[in-house]
Amino acid sequence: MEKSEDWRKLSRRQFLKASGAASAVMGSAGLGVFGYQAGKDSFSYTGCESFQGQAENFNRQRFAADHATYEKVGVASRVDARTEVIFSRVSSLMRQWDEEKGLDSLDKGLQAYYKKHPYDLKEDLHARKKIFPKRQKDEIKYKKKFVLAKAWSNAMSAVWPPGIRETPERYDFPRGEQYGEPVEPLKMKSPEKTSQLIKQISYQLGSTLVGITKLNPDWVYSYPMWGRGLNPELPLEIPGHWEYAIVIGTPMSWDPMYANPNYGTSFDAYAKSRIIAYRLIKFIRQLGYPARPHTPGVEYDLMVPPIAIDAGLGEQGRHGVMITPELGSNFRPAVVTTNIPMKTDKPIDFGVQDFCKTCRICAKNCPSRAIPMGDKEVVRGYRRYKINSSRCYNFWYSNLGNIGCRLCVTVCPYTRKSNWLHRTALEVTANDPSGMSQRILSKMQKSFYPSPHPQEYYIPSMGGKNESYREPPWWLQTEDFIDIDI
Amino acid sequence: MQFFTSGFFWFIEGIFLCLIIIGLKYWTEERNIPMPFWKWLVILIWILYSGFTIAFIGTCLGENEPAAALKGGMLFSLIAIVSAYGLSRLLGFFRLTRHQPK
Numbered sequence: 001m002e003k004s005e006d007w008r009k010l011s012r013r014q015f016l017k018a019s020g021a022a023s024a025v026m027g028s029a030g031l032g033v034f035g036y037q038a039g040k041d042s043f044s045y046t047g048c049e050s051f052q053g054q055a056e057n058f059n060r061q062r063f064a065a066d067h068a069t070y071e072k073v074g075v076a077s078r079v080d081a082r083t084e085v086i087f088s089r090v091s092s093l094m095r096q097w098d099e100e101k102g103l104d105s106l107d108k109g110l111q112a113y114y115k116k117h118p119y120d121l122k123e124d125l126h127a128r129k130k131i132f133p134k135r136q137k138d139e140i141k142y143k144k145k146f147v148l149a150k151a152w153s154n155a156m157s158a159v160w161p162p163g164i165r166e167t168p169e170r171y172d173f174p175r176g177e178q179y180g181e182p183v184e185p186l187k188m189k190s191p192e193k194t195s196q197l198i199k200q201i202s203y204q205l206g207s208t209l210v211g212i213t214k215l216n217p218d219w220v221y222s223y224p225m226w227g228r229g230l231n232p233e234l235p236l237e238i239p240g241h242w243e244y245a246i247v248i249g250t251p252m253s254w255d256p257m258y259a260n261p262n263y264g265t266s267f268d269a270y271a272k273s274r275i276i277a278y279r280l281i282k283f284i285r286q287l288g289y290p291a292r293p294h295t296p297g298v299e300y301d302l303m304v305p306p307i308a309i310d311a312g313l314g315e316q317g318r319h320g321v322m323i324t325p326e327l328g329s330n331f332r333p334a335v336v337t338t339n340i341p342m343k344t345d346k347p348i349d350f351g352v353q354d355f356c357k358t359c360r361i362c363a364k365n366c367p368s369r370a371i372p373m374g375d376k377e378v379v380r381g382y383r384r385y386k387i388n389s390s391r392c393y394n395f396w397y398s399n400l401g402n403i404g405c406r407l408c409v410t411v412c413p414y415t416r417k418s419n420w421l422h423r424t425a426l427e428v429t430a431n432d433p434s435g436m437s438q439r440i441l442s443k444m445q446k447s448f449y450p451s452p453h454p455q456e457y458y459i460p461s462m463g464g465k466n467e468s469y470r471e472p473p474w475w476l477q478t479e480d481f482i483d484i485d486i
Numbered sequence: 487m488q489f490f491t492s493g494f495f496w497f498i499e500g501i502f503l504c505l506i507i508i509g510l511k512y513w514t515e516e517r518n519i520p521m522p523f524w525k526w527l528v529i530l531i532w533i534l535y536s537g538f539t540i541a542f543i544g545t546c547l548g549e550n551e552p553a554a555a556l557k558g559g560m561l562f563s564l565i566a567i568v569s570a571y572g573l574s575r576l577l578g579f580f581r582l583t584r585h586q587p588k
Binding site: 015019022026033417419420421444447448449450470471 | 496511
């Protein structure tokens with residue numbers, strides 16, 4: 001027995017020794033990690049945390065795919081920016097519509113479109129006839145609540161590079177600073193190094209994510225928008241120097257974004273992405289290459305989301321918005337077209353298509369029911385979820401807070417801040433081929449994160465309560481700062 | 487850099503985990519509970535799971551999502567409590583100890 005007791009004592013001592021050794025190893029390793037993080041962490045770039053490219057930290061190479069996850073099923077047709085882009089169409093309708101003349105008051109292009117899509121005419125006129133009067137009535141009563149939100153949104157869009165008023169042939173090409181003479185492009189060492197350089201410059205300019213792709217002509221408008229230096233009556237011939245597309249972008253401020261549709265604003269990220277794009281074209285032109293920005297709000301010659309998908313930044317979700325691994329749907333991109341030779345990125349497949357098939361949170365929460373609950377449809381030769389943009393746009397204009405809605409962006413389970421919890425969920429869903437974790441996590445999202453009934457987002461005159469998804473951040477709560485009766 | 491997101495914090499967490507394991511070892515020795523490798527593994531998994539539950543509640547509260555903290559916290563805590571009971575039976579922690587004669 002004595003022998004056995006000795007053996008146990010010895011064992012305990014040995015264990016304590018091993019614990020000491022393990023503690024020393026762990027302690028050293030812990031200190032090493034601490035030192036490494038302190039040196040590398042983006043928080044150490046005081047005031048410049050966003051400009052190092054460290055936010056683009058999802059291992060895309062692991063999920064690289066030979067083809068983007070959208071599906072081409074027929075002959076593709078390009079978008080007519082004059083009628084198929086809701087902003088252009090409604091703007092033209094508002095300018096031209098005469099109640100007495102009806103359809104005859106519209107230009108030929110619009111007439112043809114509405115004859116083919118009578119439902120859109122009904123919806124587009126609904127805003128003009130029914131929603132605006134109700135909104136005007138409610139504005140008097142309720143809009144004071146959103147004074148700070150509107151002031152903040154307007155402040156964010158106060159710096160706004162002016163749009164393009166010249167053709168690509170005149171605008172895109174660099175000119176000598178003194179005499180406006182043509183500039184010879186500098187010989188770059190390799191496409192790989194140029195990609196590296198362009199990406200780093202984009203990060204330094206403030207872009208959160210950057211992707212590069214060859215421009216697919218299917219994504220360029222068939223007829224251009226007004227105000228791009230191009231004649232909207234003539235088909236848009238794709239210039240030869242629009243060879244590559246660089247996609248840059250930024251997220252909307254997170255806390256107001258969770259208080260959509262009233263307190264968030266698209267214009268904070270719009271302005272940032274726009275400024276980055278205009279700075280980037282300046283940089284590329286200094287190297288002697290042509291460059292043209294396609295930027296928010298509505299100054300594009302092409303559709304941005306599919307180009308961003310081609311550039312490997314994300315996949316398209318049920319709500320029609322691109323979902324990125326790092327920012328979810330909270331990403332406002334801009335594109336720069338150029339011909340500086342670059343190595344392109346591959347599209348990625350990190351499981352969004354399977355997730356969106358069963359999740360449907362965005363569709364259930366959409367106040368205007370613009371997001372489909374059903375399957376994908378063929379749109380212009382590609383299979384995708386078809387959004388009813390007229391219904392979506394009508395809600396935009398009904399709400400009293402900042403213009404827009406963005407609720408689909410807010411409620412998307414991928415749109416979460418980057419912390420251990422959501423990061424783990426992202427990695428688990430991306431790496432689980434069975435799809436079981438995706439189903440479990442979307443169920444948890446639905447039961448753990450409650451949201452108002454979609455009708456409650458509407459203005460009171462339309463049977464709602466002016467609700468927001470979450471409370472606004474303290475700095476947008478008007479009643480706490482301004483002495484007005486709300 | 488915030489202390490609780492720093493590497494130094496996790497260094498201290500590691501020391502705590504070591505102390506927990508040392509304490510548990512003494513406790514099981516005193517009660518003559520045999521502790522093969524698989525038992526330590528199961529306990530370690532349970533400790534990590536409990537840590538996840540606590541961190542989940544804290545994170546949800548930090549994100550201003552009290553409903554998620556409450557619902558998720560209750561669900562995960564319930565699993566932790568039930569599994570703790572189950573594990574204690576499985577690992578023989580609360581069996582009557584038979585003192586060995588000296």
